[in-house]
Amino acid sequence: MTSSVRSSDLQAPYRLRLPGPTAVPQRVLQATAGPVVDHRGAEFRTLLGDLETLVRPLFGTTNPVLFFAASGTGMMEAALVNVLAPGERLLVAVNGQFGERFAEIGRALGAVVDVIEVPWDKPVTAADVAPWLSRASYRALAVVHNESSTGMVADLPGIGALLREHDTLLVVDSISGLGGLELRQDEWGLDVVISGSQKALMCPPGGGLATVSDKARAVIDRDDRMPRYYWDFRTALVAAAKVETSFTAPVSLLAGMREALTMIHEEGYANTLARHRRLAGALRTGCAALGLAPFGEPSAWSSTVVVAHVPEPLKGGDLVRYLNEHHRTAIAGARNRLQDRVVRIGTMGQIDAGTILTDLLYLEEALVALGVPVTRGAGVAAATRYLVEEATA
Ligand SMILES: *Cc1c(COP(=O)(O)O)cnc(C)c1O
DSSP states (O other), X not given: OOOSOOHHHHTXXXXXXXXXXXXXXXXXXXXXXXXXXXXXXXXXXXXXXXXXXXXXXXXXXOSOEEEEEOOHHHXXXXXXXXXXXXXXXXXXXXXXXXXXXXXXXXXXXXXXXXXXXXXXXXXXXXXXHHHHHTXXXXXXXXXXXXXXXTTEEOOHHHHHHHHTTSSOEEEEEOTTTBTTBOOOHHHHTOSEEEEETTSTTOOOSOEEEEEEOHXXXXXXXXXXXXXXXXXXXXXXXXXXXXXXXXXXXXXXXXXXXXXXXXXXXXXXXXXXXXXXXXXHHHHHHHHHHTTOOBOSOXXXXXXXXXXXXXXXXXXXXXXXXXXXXXHOEEOBOOSSTTTTTEEEEEOOSSOXXXXXHXXXXXXXXXXXXXXXXXXXXXXXXXXXXXXXXXXXX
16 A cells, blocks of 8 residues: 555544534633633623523524533433423434434333434425324424434424424424534524534533523423423523523533634634535535545535445445544444445534545545545545635635
8 A cells, every 4th residue: 555644653633523523622622621610600600691692693592591411412302301291292303313313212201203204315394394293283393403424404494484383392403503504593483402512512522502492481381291300491491590500510611612602703603604614515525526425415415514425345434444543533434224335524613624635635545545446636636626616706
């Protein structure tokens, strides 16, 4: 094998290029390293107030924002225990692994779950949902904003408009969307939106967020919902109104989150979103030039994750392993029905053109080493052309 670049020889920095967790900027890491403050003291109250002000524009809401120590899955469960009662009906739109998880959590909790099966290479749309609403009385519809397993973005404006005329609540997992994809909770009529710290918010894992509409709150406030204690949004909402959290908050993580949100607003949130879109487009174009064709319907391609087909007979897992071993670069394969058929690379957080051009250089190295015919330099060249055209468009 002839390799022009061997990052392992250079002791190159570890490159976390997953669709979450994502690389945490130095500024954010440093903010997490400050003193742990009293979670009932003035410093923390200021921090929590700042966080709410800084994150609301990303959700597109004036609703209260709740903060929990939790992974994203914890917030999915939290959303469901608060809106559902045992035996109530939950509708879940599934076009990937995280949609499947929503359905599994619903079943585990004792809800009656109906699944709208959407092809994994297509987005969830209002047309998929509409026929179901007349079949039964659903307490909630759960939808994944950005299906990280497939890179398909749901049509939330369309689905939100459809549900406005129904009692059914719209519960949205925007764990890999918030901060990297447009989200307008109030305008689109989304009732509960949940997210996590470790994706486009470029923080360490372990921070969960939730926002709650008035329509959702009327349901959440009922005493007949699922058994809940730590996850109880009623107490969390009362605490939030006093700029507090119900229990000990992950104060260090939240100090980092304030820094990350400050960075986003310094860039200008619209610019942040445009950068995500541009870099995802460039990476996708570069991957295609290397023979890794983009997965799924182009109109629904995500700005926060690039999902690409792996040409047979190569296995996605081999590509992932090669990049880890030779370039200290962590990309993702699939742990579902797409196993070994796709690879996934995050385009979230603190990334720039250099990040994705490096990805493409290393991908090319890996493909050559694994015996896949590629035109040397094709990926970097195609991505560069894309970026130049975008800049001059
Ligand atoms: C990452 C992710 C989750 C799960 O989050 P964990 O923090 O791993 O529990 C759920 N939904 C989506 C869309 C995700 O991207």
